[in-house]
Amino acid sequence: MRFIIIDGLDGAGKDTHARLIVEKYTSQGEKVIFRSHPESDNKYGLKAKEALLGEGKINHMKASLYYALDVIRSLRLYHGKKNAPADTLIFSRYLLGVAYLPNPLGKILYKLLAAILPTTSYMFFLDVTPEESLRRVSEREEHEMFENIDDLVKTREKALKLVDNWHIISTCGSIENVQNTIDAILDNIDHEHQD
Template structure:
């Protein structure tokens, strides 16, 4: 793989827009591009994460974060070492921890960002949706 790109940010920050633009650019260069937008709809972890995100309450926020992490790890393991992929783009990779209560989210963010590999091409979008 030539590039592993991570675009992270809160809801409405423009992650999908940036991912689409990057993917199109690399595809025009003839690169084989795979995009993983978490939570993903193609596996049980992503589906359970999305279900929990749509509910309220602390337990659902915790479930969403745990399943989200499993979804991201699954994507990483499945696609990162694939020799047929030139560019792997992950959207929303570590940011699920933002749904956890304050203080805990900082601790879990540091832990998750230590476990999950980062990229030299890692962007955090911090803009207002307006």
């Protein structure tokens, strides 16, 4: 099973590009499962979303905990099954939720989770400037606790230090150009796995 991870700041285009990847592989006749965390189909995802819309350190910790539980739930349901329900599994938001935690906790948890949870050669960090991220998320009706310029600057700096073995893609260009870059990397990895 192909396991694709799309991560990045809020407003970086994670779900947009994940959906385009879904289209790419379904058009080739593959079965694809797409999970965008936190999900609304379980109590962990719902509690994570609720905490993200709140304020303060308690909600900060609750959001991180429930987010992690939601991701683990998705892994247990869909990853590494002998009779896999799909050819491709795509996770939008995975390991980099820890970048929202204060240092050094975020860095320690990232290393721990990256050692325990499955990783893949299909890991993409969609990079966007904090200013562009804020502009994009300001168009939404609901705003999460980390959607302010100070938190976005800090989170981006922490995330970029963690993703040294990821494919880092700037999403400040057009959706089409960004997706062409992603598709070229996907095709190259797919080709390497066929050899």
